[in-house]
Amino acid sequence: MPDTTSVTELLRRADGGEQAAWDALVSRYEALLWSVGRAHRLGTADAADVVQTTWLRLLENLRRIEDPERLAGWLVTTARRECLRLLRRAGREVPDDDILDVPDPRSPALDTALLREERDAALWSCFAHLPERCQRLLRVLMVADPPAYAEVSLALGMPVGAIGPTRMRCLARLRALVNAPSPGAAPSSGASRER
Amino acid sequence: MSAEDDLLLQRLGSIVREVDPVPVPTGELGRAAFGLRRLDDELAELVEELTAADGGVRGAGGPVRLLVFRAGELLLEAQVSGAGDSLVLLGQAVLDAGTGGTGADLGDLGDLGTVRLETARLEGRSSPLDAFGVFRFDEVPPGLVRLSVQHAGRPRLTTTWFSV
Numbered sequence: 001m002p003d004t005t006s007v008t009e010l011l012r013r014a015d016g017g018e019q020a021a022w023d024a025l026v027s028r029y030e031a032l033l034w035s036v037g038r039a040h041r042l043g044t045a046d047a048a049d050v051v052q053t054t055w056l057r058l059l060e061n062l063r064r065i066e067d068p069e070r071l072a073g074w075l076v077t078t079a080r081r082e083c084l085r086l087l088r089r090a091g092r093e094v095p096d097d098d099i100l101d102v103p104d105p106r107s108p109a110l111d112t113a114l115l116r117e118e119r120d121a122a123l124w125s126c127f128a129h130l131p132e133r134c135q136r137l138l139r140v141l142m143v144a145d146p147p148a149y150a151e152v153s154l155a156l157g158m159p160v161g162a163i164g165p166t167r168m169r170c171l172a173r174l175r176a177l178v179n180a181p182s183p184g185a186a187p188s189s190g191a192s193r194e195r
Numbered sequence: 196m197s198a199e200d201d202l203l204l205q206r207l208g209s210i211v212r213e214v215d216p217v218p219v220p221t222g223e224l225g226r227a228a229f230g231l232r233r234l235d236d237e238l239a240e241l242v243e244e245l246t247a248a249d250g251g252v253r254g255a256g257g258p259v260r261l262l263v264f265r266a267g268e269l270l271l272e273a274q275v276s277g278a279g280d281s282l283v284l285l286g287q288a289v290l291d292a293g294t295g296g297t298g299a300d301l302g303d304l305g306d307l308g309t310v311r312l313e314t315a316r317l318e319g320r321s322s323p324l325d326a327f328g329v330f331r332f333d334e335v336p337p338g339l340v341r342l343s344v345q346h347a348g349r350p351r352l353t354t355t356w357f358s359v
Contacts, residue, residue, distance in 0.1 A: 022229040048220070048221040056356045057356065060356065
């Protein structure tokens, strides 16, 4: 049920006190905000805080959003700022470029047990073996209603011009991992796959 | 941008919606946040923020932050101290007498009032202001909070959300 009401209209109606308009804004953007938290390697509680913080900031600024059609950019910028604050507070620095070249060993393991299709489980396991930079970018790009590159850039602090080429490289790499015949490419996530 | 790439991303998208969807409570909290709008309140904006490393200000462990909010002539100061999951928020609401004056306390208004602390998870608690406009909240969880001050005869004053 794609909601085609314009963002400008939803903001106007929310500002007028219409809960349904606010709910529509939440539905439209919550997966994107969640992906920003996950792309910054936050756990569930922190990612949830990022999303909620972003909504509260938006409520305070409903009247001040200058260009409503750029709301997504404003939201991801707000969310990223909060991600960076949480990472700093936890003493986890924002990784520099070198670290982004390998998978992050601290990233929370996502459960493949939920996936019925073996093919999907295999793909998701390969995803976890991608370099950190790829996982971050693809995590945001795989949202149902993918954000524009300008918004991805704001969400991740990545230059707009790097997004297209990185996307292409990362997907090629993922495909290579999937097609790799060796078991070396398969992760050892024992517990979840024995079920 | 090849169609093949688009398809792969779509597949990843459908996987991620299964293994890592937005948690239901997160969505509910976001929708419920709309009820927190306070259009009739006076909004107190952050006008000053100071951080002291341990020295100087008394406080057990961790840095001490002082935040000052202002709405009109009312100043709301909040000192955040402590560490971990249990912070202490010590504050004072004072009337700013303006240039040259030394703020008067709210007791001058004849009504002591109450202050309310709200968290981003939509929990709240209240505390009375004492004769000097001082209030204190213990065991404050880290995260986003805001304060509202209410006393008879004045519009309620609410700070912007701030992180503790």
